[in-house]
Amino acid sequence: MEAVIIGVGLHPFGRFPGKSAMDMAADAVRAALDDAGVSWPRVQAGFVGSLEVYNPDAIVGRLGLTGVPLRGVFNGCATAGTALSMAARVIETGEHDLTIAIGMDKHPRGAFAADPSVAGLPSWYGQTGMFLTTHFFGMKINRYMHDHGITHETLAHVAAKNFRNASANDKAWRRTPLSVEEILASPVLNYPLRQFMYCGPDEGAAAVVLCRADQAHKYAGRPVRVRACALRSRRIGAFEVQSPSLPAGEQAPSPTVDASREAYEIAGIGPQEVAVAQLQDTDAGSEIIHMAENGLCKDGEQERMIADGETEIGGRLPVNTDGGLIGNGEPIGASGLRQVHELVLQLRGTAGARQVPGEPAVGYAHLYGAPGVSAVTILSR
């Protein structure tokens, strides 16, 4: 039995001094339940993800102690992909009729700092200043620009688009539009990536309520179909984050490519049918690379597409219509459910000032992060 999304809820992303991640998540869950027109005791199972909250399943204490099985999940930046995938899967298998996916986080300011041992790496890798995931993003886009003729200006255009889209989203964090010139004038953090080309860790929460497709008529609003969820980890030969060495002359595609192909196959939907996409834009370069890795264009084609405005709202392939990670920041556990929230609004036609014209029918969400894991979700009306 297919799973459909009947409710979405989003706590704004940003900085909320004095408000806990769990309180933000409780707000998001209440919003998602209201959106679906169901009460918490009706929820039969759930999956919840967070980096900073050790026991995110303790959220039951904010919602009502109904005995519901609520399982914690974690896959780094792809956490929310796993939460949604599992919430859909237990409906598809017939185990449950009504489920929820929840994500929450509240990160301190600045770059993520951790001991390399959390990723199974030796101490010297951190001591000598090599254990920063941002190095990977700088190195991958530098090579990609060299191989495929992407320019610094195109990186800046991507960031400018995402800030512009965020300015039309009252739940986004970075809502001040920045010009291409301002972005190119910001300091380099990891060549060729500059300060205003990066997303930052922040705070926020999101929730998604799902039910069996044949029961969707009982609930408020237009259901959105979950057509595919896929998650893949890195293969040997892929150019990947947190790798002290990589094999030479043995190349494999990114896990994004693997997850994307699997998702298209499960959905029976091709890249040409995608009407709106949310792609992991940890930085502007990542969005550009992920357009090709998700089959949405050929390598190098982004230079012309972005110059022609094809990824803008109103373009042929709108990308990160709510501002993406660059505009919203990244509370890791919630980030992917923020993408799903946006796609549901777009497919319902209720995205307001940032609505993609032409009644989009297929939405695509993509996550990527350490230690080389990608999740793809395909939704349709």
Added chain:
Amino acid sequence: MSETRQVPVADGLFTWPSDQPRLIGARCAACGLVGFPAGPACQRCGGTEFTETLLPDRGTLWTFTTQDFRPPSPPYDGSDTAGTFRPYALGYVELDGQVMVEARLTEPDPAWLAIGQPMRLAIVPYSVLADGTEVMTFAFEPAVTREEA
């Protein structure tokens, strides 16, 4: 006049002290994949038995980036401060078709780095302890340095 005391950041990373230091890699006994640093498991097949293999000390730059702000500390333990921090570059250097190794680069300026550029191994200090001891790590420098160019 006493020489500055130097210690490696970790044992088993490179042969040192040596006039011609080399990185110490590991060849998987099961599938033959060469990795760096040695162990604990082969990235391709999960094998846990290796033979030590010294890696070529020259290669070409596959890609690079820079670190323009002081990394979060810990884990970074350089003796600099946010005020004295000097940006550095990092890259992957392809060693003779065997393996690509991620390393700090001695040349910090992207204008002096290029994909495909010939590089050579250097053992360099990245931190100084309170007693003046230099902590050494591996890096790659352009085969033709800025001064030589």
